[in-house]
Amino acid sequence: MANVVIPDAELVHSYINGDENALSILIKRHQSKIYGFIYSKVTDRDISDDIFQDTFIKVIKTLKSNSYNEEGKFLPWVMRISHNLIVDHFRKNKKMPMYRETEEFSIFSIMTDNSPNIESRIITDQVENDLQRLIEELPDDQKEVLQMRIYQDLSFKEIADLTGVSINTALGRMRYALMNLRKVIDKNKIILTN
DSSP: OTTOOOOHHHHHHHHHTTOHHHHHHHHHHHHHHHHHHHHHHHOOHHHHHHHHHHHHHHHHHHHHTTOOOOTTOHHHHHHHHHHHHHHHHHHHHHHSOOSSSSSOOOTTTTSOOSSOOHHHHHHHHHHHHHHHHHHHTSOHHHHHHHHHHHTSOOOHHHHHHHHTSOHHHHHHHHHHHHHHHHHHHHHTTOOOOO
């Protein structure tokens, strides 16, 4: 009887009846599917983390208030909640005063001159486009660490936790990413100045 898989519906029932552990089993069981779904839509780990947490806050509130009635369809129900939160996120962000339609934080958005002229804006955009193109050429694991560090400002510990590797591996990937970037920059004689 060691490997008995308790059905979702039974775990939901146990949780509603006060077994807190039942929810953590449900979260563990479905988190990679739900998180993967969220990340595929927003492609930003911080935002995905927030939406994932908000999804389960909603799940908990609904279950605690006894208004859950999706008998046996726990995962599709949770996916629907996360989908609605993703839609809300994009709706909210359309209203935010961002000068570009991407979630990416621009390296240069904090380096703006008080009186930017068109020429310096064009140069900045060009440098940023070059940098983005170079980053795209990196192997996926290096690209991921570099983007998390530069664009999302995560610590190496956070990067290690999120990617499931040791801090040394995360540091190593960052080192290789920077070495590879330097090689490409030298090879193509690209001058990253603005």
